[in-house]
Amino acid sequence: MAALGGMLAAAILKVVGDQVGSLIGGQIALQMNLNNDLKKMKMALESVDAVLEDAERRSITDKSTRLWLKRLKDFMYVISDMIDEFEADTQAITQPSARKFSFKKYLAFMIPCLTIGPNITMANRMKNMRDDLKVITDQHKEFKLTDCTNANEPKVTDIRETSSTLETQIVGRTEERDIILASLSESMTEDITILPIYGIGGLGKTTLAKMVYNSSQFNEYSQVWVYVSQTFDVIKIGNSIISQLSEKDKESAYTGKQMIHNSLEKLLANKKILIVLDDLWEDNMSNLEELKDMLKIGKSSNVVVIATTRSEGIAKEISTIQPYKLAPLTDDMCWSIIKQKSAFESRGDKEQLEEIGKVIAMKCAGVALAAKSLGHTLKSMKPGHWESVRDSNIWTASSLEDTSSTQVLASLKLSYSVMPSYLKLCFAYCAIFPKGHKILIDDLIHQWVSLGFSTRELGERYISQLLGLSFLDHFKSSSVLLSYMMKMLYC
Numbered sequence: 157m158a159a160l161g162g163m164l165a166a167a168i169l170k171v172v173g174d175q176v177g178s179l180i181g182g183q184i185a186l187q188m189n190l191n192n193d194l195k196k197m198k199m200a201l202e203s204v205d206a207v208l209e210d211a212e213r214r215s216i217t218d219k220s221t222r223l224w225l226k227r228l229k230d231f232m233y234v235i236s237d238m239i240d241e242f243e244a245d246t247q248a249i250t251q252p253s254a255r256k257f258s259f260k261k262y263l264a265f266m267i268p269c270l271t272i273g274p275n276i277t278m279a280n281r282m283k284n285m286r287d288d289l290k291v292i293t294d295q296h297k298e299f300k301l302t303d304c305t306n307a308n309e310p311k312v313t314d315i316r317e318t319s320s321t322l323e324t325q326i327v328g329r330t331e332e333r334d335i336i337l338a339s340l341s342e343s344m345t346e347d348i349t350i351l352p353i354y355g356i357g358g359l360g361k362t363t364l365a366k367m368v369y370n371s372s373q374f375n376e377y378s379q380v381w382v383y384v385s386q387t388f389d390v391i392k393i394g395n396s397i398i399s400q401l402s403e404k405d406k407e408s409a410y411t412g413k414q415m416i417h418n419s420l421e422k423l424l425a426n427k428k429i430l431i432v433l434d435d436l437w438e439d440n441m442s443n444l445e446e447l448k449d450m451l452k453i454g455k456s457s458n459v460v461v462i463a464t465t466r467s468e469g470i471a472k473e474i475s476t477i478q479p480y481k482l483a484p485l486t487d488d489m490c491w492s493i494i495k496q497k498s499a500f501e502s503r504g505d506k507e508q509l510e511e512i513g514k515v516i517a518m519k520c521a522g523v524a525l526a527a528k529s530l531g532h533t534l535k536s537m538k539p540g541h542w543e544s545v546r547d548s549n550i551w552t553a554s555s556l557e558d559t560s561s562t563q564v565l566a567s568l569k570l571s572y573s574v575m576p577s578y579l580k581l582c583f584a585y586c587a588i589f590p591k592g593h594k595i596l597i598d599d600l601i602h603q604w605v606s607l608g609f610s611t612r613e614l615g616e617r618y619i620s621q622l623l624g625l626s627f628l629d630h631f632k633s634s635s636v637l638l639s640y641m642m643k644m645l646y647c
Contacts, residue, residue, distance in 0.1 A: 168232045173201045193282045328489045333367040352463040352471035355482035358525035361464040377430040388438035424457045433463040484522020491517035497531025532624040
């Protein structure tokens, strides 16, 4: 989390710089003699902004730079809060009924709560703020950071999306699907069959579960898909199953386990039902047993359950048949995904990029999600930028830590690191939603617009870019998004 938290500094600094700039020359600022302080603060922010790209790159491997970025980011929130208060006071004079949203109010989860004494005048606060900012900004000179305002660094440009729907072409996993279907066929004589799919994050467990879910083998089954998440709630799971089996517009809202038990007993009786429990994290044995018991209550029913989880222990605990361990994709499969997502075959320089791309694919470590995200990132990049991705320090840092999770996240961090600041900021805002949270696209764009992150038209383009990078996903309807990558990157 620390590395990506530091990377947010550039996005936050841009917003705060715009806030400061909007006050310069204003009537209240002139009357309170704050104009010069605001100008000096703006100049300090611009000087720091010029070296932030170099700082973000170094922060991957250097803890001191990472700590400096965090301090800078935290202080940007303090400045933003002060400006919000200043504008609120101004509006109280000119428009008594006006209220303004606080920038920090929406992103306060990122930093500890910071308060300032109420008796300090605005002028003194501004001076103290500028002095504190100077201390932080002067620290960057110790790192001898490079001014990157004109550097030839890779960026995610405006990418024209032909569609924002889920991909229809899946690379690999057909053999795995067939093995799982065969295993289920041999065991479906039981009242309940539970087969977990387990493996590290991003391998494609959910994709494989979808392939099984949509198999013709289950055409005669009632089907239920439940996103479980890290917050395990057996009542919520039960209500989700009831809602989907009842096929009612209104979601089930039972609050008691006995009410859920009674409803499921009727709905599951004498039926063939396929249930997918996606992203199961709960490792408490009694809770898992309670979940299994809840799914067994239908008389003369045939319930098949597919569960996806990262934990082998959870998989073994909940299974009724042999769990399936999902292996990484081959390097060739990762290369196929990258080529597909980057529109490689349509490039005039593909021969020049072939070997570079294969090395990048190898560094994806068999993780499908990493290959998809990187492929989209590479789509708009020139050959020199492909080389920058291949030679990035992020790969080195991950291999030094030598853990599965850091290796998996390296390519995703890389995709994030080359995002333009406006896209980083919109993506960072999504962290207020828990992983797997469903939100209407229109609602998310409206919130971005309200916070000044984008316009309506730009918001639609940002959504399209984040979908292409696999940092957001569609949920059933093309108008509903599922927050996914945010928690994978920050947890």
